[in-house]
Amino acid sequence: MTAPAAGRPVRALTVDDLEDLAVGARVLAAGTEESAYHVALDWAAAELAAHGPVPLLPVDRLPGTGLCVAVTLAGASAALAEQLPTGEEPVRAVRAVERVAGRAAEAVVPLNAAAENALIALATAARCGLPLVDGDGCGRVLPLLEQTLFTLAGVAPAPLALATPSGDVVAVESARGRVEDLVRPLVLASGGWAVAAAYPMDGARLASCLVPGTVSRAVAAGAATGRARFAPWRPRSLCRGRIVAVEQSAGAYENHENGAAGPLTGLPGGPAGGTAAAVPHGTLGGVPDRVPLPSRPTSVLVEEDEGLRRRFRLEAHNEILLVLADGAPAASLPDQILMLSRTDRRVLDVERAVPGTAVEVVVIEAPAAWYTPEGRALARTGSGGTR
Template sequence: MEKIKTITRADMADVALGGAFLGTGGGGDPYIGKLMAEQAIGENGPVPVIGIDALDDDALIVPVAMMGAPTVMLEKLPRGDEAISALRSLEAVLGREADAIFCIEAGGLNSTIPIAVAAAAGLPIVDGDGMGRAFPELQMVSMTMFDVHACPMAMADDKGNALVLNTVDNLSTEKFARVITVEMGGAGLIALYPMTGAQAKRAILRDSLSLIACIGRIITAEQSANRNPADRLAADLGGMRLFEGRVTDVDRRTEGGFARGQAVIEGLEAYQGRSLTLKFQNEFLLAEEDGTPAAITPDLICLLDLETGQPITTEQMAYGYRVIVFGLPSDPKWRTDHGLELVGPKYFGYDIRYQPIEEINAKKLTERR
């Protein structure tokens, strides 16, 4: 995988595509963040990308992100300066300016907004993130596993409000911030998890932006060649097609600051006569084929348009879409006991045992033979 060194306006289309794929249906619509980043880069120049190991140990590293239900962002566009406002509020509390920005997750809007902030603030962005995908709650980051505190955390909305939280632990940060996000109209921009370069070297997942850009380039190249990118993505990323079919039912609601629900997909072609259900909380968390798990959080469940290979988010998914359900193993950190405690199926209320996606599907292939 080629490491990305700078992000230009020309790179943003691929970054948005790759972020939408790794967002596992969540992370917000990358198109909005893409436009914001393109404008900021056009006004301020390309954004330097810095590797985690190149950070000074005493540098201040801050992630910025959107918090809330992705469905809200379809109608409630950001004003444009909320993320910078959150960053400045956090810097005021800390008494120093940030030295670099990074993405809290590798997904959708939250893989593009930090680039816009980095460009506007004249800062580099770190080639890493806190999830390697997208998860719905603030404490669900690799930083939690390494005792990095989410607070102080700054929040800003489209009306000009800004505030700073201090809580006793990262789960409490999620609970208080989620209530405030609802009061902000369902979405807000945040800056949190301030950490030193030394902490970042231990806690952040590496090379996320390079991976996002690489995935975007693969999707773009395969689309240009009139091929669905699923096969190339499977070969290059170690992923797999889980199912192909048509969306026949979507039950989606915005509840408690999340987009929650499920979708039913009826099989086509080789999958004729079979049915798969996707369950989501902002992100796709569980895929069940005829009642049997096909993929389980924290492994990645991604949705691609069957004809174009375009990634589909949970808020875009609709009746009649012909789709490929694609699976990808999660970062090994999420498969540890601590990782599964944070983002495993039990946390989300699914009474099933986590099984790695490659083991589930190897067993399915054996059974079908």
């Protein structure tokens, strides 16, 4: 095992930190599925109780030549509550990547540190006896496996491995851009979800493309209350008002979102077994020209009840992609756009928005790399938007 580089001391995440992490990890999660969230929370608690505290590695303590593996929930978070984990999925996925890579992993990193993903990454680190990297590959939430800053840095998600609750383990070696097409049917066949271990890379490479400090930031946010909970992200308020209408496309998927927690793999939706319409986007580094999105388009109309009294239209497809104020663009990807309940500052899922709800619409800036031409192109992959 490669010794971590010298730097800041390594703290450990304990059972006492878990509740704060769980609460803070929901700040960027616009569609958390409650039952799946609690399954992931109980899962992480059980692993910490069984295996003890998990070292949290800051970026300056990453093992330079040691293998680091990103972990995420692949598929629909709702399926996690319907087909419960055995607890073996993370270690099976990591071990499969180790076999392909020909060496042992030395650290686990969350693909993104939102909702279930942060908790499953922690459970993985505890189960595998590895440290958890204090950072992630997105710094925000995006639905597809290849929508990461790792991709922007030229790191491919494959070789990757999927471990399902049915006991299956599938290793995928693929050229960049083919991963979504291959993973989607595998996850569907597994019952709707799997743990994915992906983006194997050396610690030095990870340090160069990681969004640092996102795990510790979530812990700090979870320990705070009210507006202070969002303070680390410096949100900008767009409007305060009330939802007056919600419009949803009748011809799109049933909702198979992952609660903004794990990569959506474009699962065909619902009892009707429909297929999503593929939408065009720019090609980046081999990412396919057309990727289907797994949720249905939703528009939320909010009337401002103070100030200019404008009408805001929130256009969403798995997440809020665009905000128009009286028809003029007010925010769009790669900004993280959230709709908060004014009653308890909870992040609301647009698919469950209800007319009459008092809300505040806020914008959180994404990491700077998302605002480059390449970052903007990758962020809108599958969104059909133009910027």
